[in-house]
Amino acid sequence: MAKIKKDTDLMDRRVYRIAAILIFGAVAIGFFRHFISLFIISESYAVTSPWLSSIFPPEMHGQVTSVVLIPLGLLVVTMFRNVVGISTFGTSTPVLLAIALRETSLIFGLIFLIASGLVGSFVRSHLSRLHILLIPALSIVLTVAATSMLIIVLVLHHQGSVPLDYFSPLSIVVITWMIERFAILQLESGTREALKTAAGTLFVAIVIYGIIRFHLISHFLLLYPETILIITGLLLLLGRYTGLRWTEYYRFRDLMKK
Amino acid sequence: MKKLNSTGLLGLNRRNASYSSVWNDSQHLARADDKLKAKAMLQEIEIPVPExxxxxxxxxxxxxxxxxxxxxxxxxxxxxxxxxxxxxxxxxxxxxxxxxxxxxxxxxxxxxxxxxxxxxxxxxxxxxxxxxxxxxCTECHDVFSEVTYQGTPDIRILVYRGVPVAGMLRLPTKESDGRANLHQGAIGVGIDMAEGVSLHGVHHSRYTDIHPDTRKPVKGIRIPFWKNIVEIAVKTYSVFQLGYAGVDFVVDKLRGPMILEVNGRPGLAIQLANRIGLLDRLNAVDAYGKSIEEKTWQERLHIFNELLIDSVHRIPR
Structure with missing residues (x-):
């Protein structure tokens, strides 16, 4: 079997070239569209009103914004995972959680997450004593967690502290998904590892939430969707980052001392 | 930053981008992951495995x-x-x-x-x-009886392109519940590749020289059948064709060295156990040219012995 090690320098150069094409190409397209819009006064070319929002009806604008924010969030997750070295449940979970937090507001999102997580793990610890098989047990936990979210919303609404629309479908999906990942990781690698990963996911999600809550950023992404090409270019560059992660400096601290 | 280069530390990013993804393809990984299949393949070329x-x-x-x-x-x-x-x-x-x-x-x-x-x-x-x-069920060899808690220690040999580059003795502790797994609290001890003698240890990413439960020093244990272990590790490459693999051995009291499993995603703690970064050793193997892995096992064993004379492959005691 002939196996030739790929020349790393060559690979690096290729990646740099593609990334440069993406980034500079996107900037060029953006400027071109901006330039054209100065001369052609037409609804669909006007840079001052985002063309994405002229395509979609107003009631869908929130969803369109969420979609263009996903690549930005993924860039942040990739940085945290590959450069900083924080572990998260999957790659997209922190992004989806951040978008869910945007819909529910930070505090109520966290209340949902923590409360249903606590209820879920309480149920799970009792189920394990009954010697229930894995998949039915997990399904019971998720059922209880989803129902508890409904109850929390009803209770909070009854007290008059929240309007009912805080109960967004996305937040239920994301939180249920997170509880499943947490339970599986807890079984596979122990509670400590699961808590560490949950904390990492939450931390990254809050950072992304802090970035995407600025309307300027989502507005810019709607105005210039070319930015997604720039993000792809940056992700390509991160894909060739082979240096140590920040957490590895800590892990290998005894070796570094020498 | 200067310190970093001198230790030549291999991080997860580089392991994934430049080693495991380049040298281990998914088909071969799947074969090694299935322990029953792996055992059958090893038995075909008469490498001892537990029955x-x-x-x-x-x-x-x-x-x-x-x-x-x-x-x-x-x-x-x-x-x-x-x-x-x-x-x-x-x-x-x-x-x-x-x-x-x-x-x-x-x-x-x-x-x-x-x-x-x-x-x-x-x-x-x-x-x-x-x-x-x-x-x-393997029985713990007498030489390890003072530095293990309940379980049987195992020996990991990191094999790069069919050439062993580093070794680690893994000692179960009370915390690891008798398992030889570092994540679960077992101790990793570096091995002098020439002599098969244990060096310093590492416990949860911190240096240590004694076993936490038996309080005995982990240094200076001569691993029995060391030459055989190295030889089997070299032969294993031809079976699985994983260019970056950890081969896990156990030395049974009655039956001698056997392969427990072959791991296609070996961790990085072996660097802490040996108190050395892996990059210098990996580069030393790469310096032998493009088709080392296609050579016979005798030739690869010869490369290993040559590297031992080279100072890169030896650890200062």
């Missing part, structure tokens, strides 16, 4: 399983288990009661649940459904 007594593939077989045919002491393993999860060491068993190595007793209900969970894929890579097998 398999029996295999369970389906849920319905659990009830009717005749464990009376098994010897008193045996090990239960998931075929595609990872990081030593789901492994059950049984010391003795009578009708309906199983006694674990740590003297805990298992009832029939607990026993059947454990087997069912393995089949459901609870301990397996990617959570896919799995098989259970029962195998020979």
């Amino acid at each position: 398999t007594y029996s295999v369970i593939e389906h849920q319905f077989e659990i009830r009717s399983f005749q464990d009376a045919k098994l010897p008193q002491s045996f090990v239960v393993k998931p075929a595609r288990g990872r990081e030593g999860r789901g492994i059950l060491v049984i010391e003795s068993h009578t009708d309906g009661v199983w006694r674990k190595k740590n003297s805990q007793l298992l009832s029939r209900l607990e026993w059947e649940l454990h087997l069912a969970n393995i089949l459901a894929g609870l301990y397996s890579l990617g959570g896919r459904s799995d098989r259970v097998f029962f195998e020979y």
Whole structure:
């Protein structure tokens, strides 16, 4: 079997070239569209009103914004995972959680997450004593967690502290998904590892939430969707980052001392 | 930053981008991940592995399983288990009661649940459904008896492109529950590749020189059958064709060295145990040119011996 090690320098150069094409190409397209819009006064070319929002009806604008924010969030997750070295449940979970937090507001999102997580793990610890098989047990936990979210919303609404629309479908999906990942990781690698990963996911999600809550950023992404090409270019560059992660400096601290 | 270059540390990013993804393709990884398949392949070229007594593939077989045919002491393993999860060491068993190595007793209900969970894929890579097998329970060799707690220590040899580059002795502790897994609290001890003698240890990423439970020094243990172990590790490449692999051995009191498993995603802690970054050694192997891995095992063993003379491959004591 002939196996030739790929020349790393060559690979690096290729990646740099593609990334440069993406980034500079996107900037060029953006400027071109901006330039054209100065001369052609037409609804669909006007840079001052985002063309994405002229395509979609107003009631869908929130969803369109969420979609263009996903690549930005993924860039942040990739940085945290590959450069900083924080572990998260999957790659997209922190992004989806951040978008869910945007819909529910930070505090109520966290209340949902923590409360249903606590209820879920309480149920799970009792189920394990009954010697229930894995998949039915997990399904019971998720059922209880989803129902508890409904109850929390009803209770909070009854007290008059929240309007009912805080109960967004996305937040239920994301939180249920997170509880499943947490339970599986807890079984596979122990509670400590699961808590560490949950904390990492939450931390990254809050950072992304802090970035995407600025309307300027989502507005810019709607105005210039070319930015997604720039993000792809940056992700390509991160894909060739082979240096140590920040957490590895800590892990290998005894070796570094020498 | 200067310090970093001098230690030549290999991080996860570089391991993934430049080593494991380049040298281990997914088909070969899948073969090594399935322990039953891996054992059969090793037996074909007469590499010693622990004997398999029996295999369970389906849920319905659990009830009717005749464990009376098994010897008193045996090990239960998931075929595609990872990081030593789901492994059950049984010391003795009578009708309906199983006694674990740590003297805990298992009832029939607990026993059947454990087997069912393995089949459901609870301990397996990617959570896919799995098989259970029962195998020979290795006995701890006398040289390790003072530096181990309950379990059997194992020896990991990191083999890069068919050439061994580093070794680590893994000692079970009370915390790791008799398992030789560093994540679970076992101790990793570096090995002098020329002599097969243990060096310093590492416990949870911190340097240590004594075993936390027996309080005995981990340094200076001469690993029995070291030359055989290295030779088998070199031969293993031809079986699995994983260019960046950890080959895990156990030295049995009666039967000598055997391969427990071949790991296609070996961790980075071996650097801490040997108190050295891996990059210099990996580069030294790469310096031998493009097709080292296609050479015969004798030629690769020769490269290993040549590298030993080179100072890069030896650890300052």
